[in-house]
Amino acid sequence: MKIKQFEDKALSHFSYAIVSNGKVAIIDPERDPAIYYAFAEENQAKITAVIETHPHADFISAHLQIHKETGATIYTSKNVGAQYAHTAFDDGDHFKLGDISFEAINTPGHSPDSITIVAKNADQTVLFTGDTLFVGDVGRPDLRESNGNKKATRMELARQMYHSIKHKFDKLPDEALIYPAHGAGSLCGKSMGDASSSTLGNERKGNWAFKEQTEEQFVDALLEGQAFIPHYFGHAVDTNKEGAENLSLALSAIPLKVSSDAVPAGALIIDTRDEAAFKKNHLPGSFNIMATGVKMSFETWLGAIVKPGEQFYLVSETVENVYKSLQRVAKIGFERQVKGLLTLPEHALKHFQTLDLSHFEEHTDAYTIVDIRNKKETDESKFFASALTIPLHELRERADEIPAEKPIVVHCAGGYRSAAGSSIVANHLKDTMIYDLSDAVKKFQ
Structure with a gap:
């Protein structure tokens, strides 16, 4: 056999x-x-x-x-x-x-x-x-x-x-x-x-x-x-009971725009690039769910953050990579929700400020800290006693719970989820400074 x-x-x-x-x-x-x-x-x-x-x-x-x-x-x-x-x-x-x-x-x-x-x-x-x-x-x-x-x-x-x-x-x-x-x-x-x-x-x-x-x-x-x-x-259970449509046909109708920022105001954008590229230059309304490695849980977090039926644009740094990301979108049956594929122009659009880590270490009380790990993780340990805990998959629905009086620092356990979480919070609280603790969180574990 x-x-x-x-x-x-x-x-x-x-x-x-x-x-x-x-x-x-x-x-x-x-x-x-x-x-x-x-x-x-x-x-x-x-x-x-x-x-x-x-x-x-x-x-x-x-x-x-x-x-x-x-x-x-x-x-x-x-x-x-x-x-x-x-x-x-x-x-x-x-x-x-x-x-x-x-x-x-x-x-x-x-x-x-x-x-x-x-x-x-x-x-x-x-x-x-x-x-x-x-x-x-x-x-x-x-x-x-x-x-x-x-x-x-x-x-x-x-x-x-x-x-x-x-x-x-x-x-x-x-x-x-x-x-x-x-x-x-x-x-x-x-x-x-x-x-x-x-x-x-x-x-x-x-x-x-x-x-x-x-x-x-x-x-x-x-x-x-x-x-x-x-x-x-x-959505996946129901799709599998019906039988999914032909993959090539499902993907063929999605338009591509090269070096373009032509996205309707208020559109949801899933930016699959590395967090450094995203923080340097991205479209307003973007969530950074990285798909730059085969082991990254892009599919899971896309399907945890975006709901079935919710339309979005997909961004990557090259045409080849945006099509690779689209293939991954299709693994969870969200391809019909993709309005378009984009690579971005070189000019700056929107960027993240870098956290002054020394100041944060000495004055954590000057920040609102948001821990977006899962409940099981936060029940076992907290890195910051004062942190507000909202799991990443609930963050879009619960962002109103985050006070906006102080700068906000978002963290997870290793950096992947906080890239997505900080971008979600930044889109919800546009007048507050948002920082991603990223992999520097390991200093506090």
Whole structure:
């Protein structure tokens, strides 16, 4: 059994291609199917199946595009209520791909429609567990209370997860390989390990969810301390239930303006450049959500700050980079919200003042300090006792809570989020001096 694991580092997302006897199955594909087509060509094989373990909340899947472009059959649970042509894949259902047998197990908990895929040949058993079972953790149960055809409360799903973990894997061997849909850093779980795969035996020994505990203890542990839910998660679930449109067609209609500042007054602008370039020269109304590195969580923070349906312009320093940023926008299904793509002219438009760090260190009481880390982080420690805490994903809605009498210093834990946060505050409080503490925050930790 030949398995290729693909990793999207920004979203901590794993997808898979399995090849046997000239046929390929794709599991939980990302938005751009080109990498799977390249894999099939390299292996002189044809994609004949694409499997969705559930309608994903944190990224848009290419399952429908792959079906239309290759003729592959889409397999997913009947519980999804999928609005595209598919074959139901639930408990007891199976199909063959070369010498590999694929079987479905319904494993609700992360969502009511989650399945685990069991792939077997003569030599091994492999489990593609989606967002049910991770390395060291299980999927969060609080994403489907208001989204999707089949809704469920977090308490109901947490109880379902208990029974899935306790009963659904008990007949499978310890040596079965575990390939999850996410790794450490994903918002779909809270305590995932750094490894990209495991074995069922290792998880039975080391994963907290498999230890002896009552249902009540399990539910309490699972619900405690889950991270925030970005605005876009519900939109992604609904889009994946419908099936996303062809990526190239979706992007082709978005206009590009080179060296231009022609943006309507009051427009929302997402500037993806490095914070130094942004602070030197940017358009009024801009939020700085950096997309200059593949590991930067641009997609997550775009979808946490901007709401589904909210239109915006996208800025980068070069044409090549603005198109790369657009591809990342499409990963969360926001491409139809992009009004235009821009590279900026050289003349100064708006800039940030640099914080006098020595003065700040000696006179922190002369500033209003805004801590935009997540609640779990601020509950564990505060760098400044007087700081006002407003998580970044709530900042646009709660900026009125920030007093404007003093200069304002915005900080996070390392600098990435404060670049976005300081730009949001600066747009809300236009007559107050706003500073970004950036990576200098490490001096105060």
